[in-house]
Amino acid sequence: MIDKRTIFEIHRLKHLGWSERKIARHLRIDxxxxxxYVGDPVAAQKRSNRASKLDPYRDQIKSLLDEDPTVSAPVVLQYLIKDGFDGKVTIVRDYLRQLRGKRKQRIAYIRFESAPGEQMQIDWGHFGSLPYGDTRRKLYALVVIEAFSRMLYVRFTHSQKQDALHDGLLQAFIRFGGCPKKLVVDNMATAVIERVGPMVRFNDAFLDFLRHFAIEPIACTPGAPYEKGKVESGVKYLRRNFMSLRSFADLDDVQHQALNWLDTVANVRIHQTTGQRPVDRFEKVKLHPLPDLLPDVRETQSLLVHKDFAVRFDGNTYTAPPWAIGKTVAVKADPAVVSLYLNDKRIAVHPRCWDRKKRIETPSHRQQVKKLRKKLMHDRQVATLMSLGSVAVDYLNGLLDAGQPIRKQVKRLLVLKDKYGAEALVYALTKSMAHKAFGADYVENIVHQEMAPKNDHPPVRLKNEDLNQIRLNQPSLAEYDTHALKERRK
Incomplete structure (x- = not known):
């Protein structure tokens, strides 16, 4: 019912010479x-004040509207039914329209229908973001609809990259139990690279993906969204019916709720256009069977395993076995798992973390590092270097933390000891540690600049290489001092 203030405005604008169409557009009424009301200003008073089924629920509806201004009538109806409301969605829709003061836009377009299994349409929707610790990740949904039945599938992601598109389509085909003959897309960069008039150049990766399923891609004409109007309506329906008044813990929770919503609401409702349930019409659909070997649609990158035995991926670090340090591995990730491969062999698996600046570590990887340290400490060459004292031990630990090849580094350091003497090497190790420079190159540079070689000729090389590797540990003079003091006391 229009209030008296609106009636006053109608007559005021009419006296100014406004047309009825302009007044209706300005006041957002029919x-x-x-x-x-131009013909009868008191028409509002003639209407009977009959009780409405909606009267006991008006405050609840206003509360839901305050919580989510975009909430749709079917969602509100779901909440009211729980509290005993037995009315239809029409009265709820009229009341929401009255509260919002909006009117529908009427756009003329040509409707067309596809044969069962002939066509699917896809489109992206953006639905805010999800928090992970101090990080927020944007939330997207790939909506896929089978055109004949209006059967929906939704895949939520934190990305619209190429692999996310392929993963969403593959999951949709698996869910539907097959693939269509044609796939209608808009001009997204992951599908269409270039368009000149009717000539379309599709994304090579997109075509390579569709090749496995023998699907023909169809790109919509720019500025003609009605060409994929079914999926456009699907995105709007998802936004208004599913997203309203819901909360989510993480990406997995969103997807789980979405699949439940598809099974219990979206695909079993009476569709306004067809007058049938999508799940019933889908029984007439015969899709092409999926190939025996499905394509790998995971996000893939080639990354270096750093000195901390981990790779840097999507804002986080994921560990690898320590023996892979310095090697380039293939990182393959889906929304749930991050896997590391070396020469097509999987060497590590981690749960995917959507927070940022986190280290995701497998306990066995750290244990392998500890075992490696223990093994190296029992090496004869390493023991010789450690005999130089605590400075050498600290430097060895620094080399291990830096991921340096220990045996190679120790061999070079012992050569410097033979050439410049133990004292010069300890001095260089101390100075190198002060600058956190771990490596034989730094030590060699220091002793070369500040020390003179103690020996002008290299040691004699024997034919037996094992004998050349024999080294004597640095003797501790403190033991001799202790023995000398005992002899004096006697």
Whole structure:
């Protein structure tokens, strides 16, 4: 019912010479209402104040509207039914329209229908973001609809990259139990690279993906969204019916709720256009069977395993076995798992973390590092270097933390000891550690600049290479001092 202030505005604008159409557009009411109240200003008072089924629920509806201004009538109806409301969605829709003061836009377009299994349409929707610790990740949904039945599938992601598109389509085909003959897309960069008039150049990776399923891609004409109007409506329906008044813990929770919503609401409702349930019409659909070997649609990158035995991926670090340090591995990730491969062999698996600046570590990888340290400490060459004292031990630990090849580094350091002497090497190790420079190159540079070689000739090389590797540990002079003091006391 229009209030008296609105009636006053209708007559005021009419006296200014405004047309009824312009008044209706300005006040956001029906043109018929403007005509009615221009002819009879007291028409509102003639309406009977009959009780409405909606009266006990008006405050609840206002509360839901305050919580989510975009909430749709079917969602509100779901909440009201729980509290005993037995009315239809029409009265709820009329009341929401009254509260919002909006009117529908009427756009003329040509409707067309596809044969069962002939066509699917896809489109992306953006639905805010999800928090992970101090990080927020944007939330997207790939909506896929089978055109004949209006059967929906939704895949939520934190990305619209190429692999996310392929993963969403593959999951949709698996869910539907097959693939269509044609796939209608808009001009997204992951599908269409270039368009000149009717000539379309599709994304090579997209075509390579579709090749496995023998699907023909069809790109919509720019500025003609009605060409994929079914999926456009699907995105709007998802936004208004599913997203309203819901909360989510993470990406997995969103997807789980979405699949439940598809099974219990979206695909079993009476569709306004067809007058049938999508799940019933889908029984007439015969899709092409999926190939025996499905394509690998995971996000893939080639990354270096750093000195901390981990790779840097999507804002986080994921560990690898320590023996892979310095090697380039293939990182393959889906929304749930991050896997590391070396020469097509999987060497590590981690749960995917959507937070950022986190280290995801497998306990066995750290244990392998500890075992490696223990093994190296029992090496004869390493023991010789450690005999130089605590400085050498600390430097060895620094080399291990830096991921340096220990045996190679120790061999070079012992050569410097033979050439410049133990004292010069300890001095260089101390100075190198002060600058956190771990490596034989730094030590060699220091002793070369500041020390003179103690020996002008290299040691004699024997034919037996094992004998050349024999080294004597640095003797501790403190033991001799202790023995000398004992002899004096006697």
């Amino acid at each position: 043109r018929s209402s403007v005509k009615k």
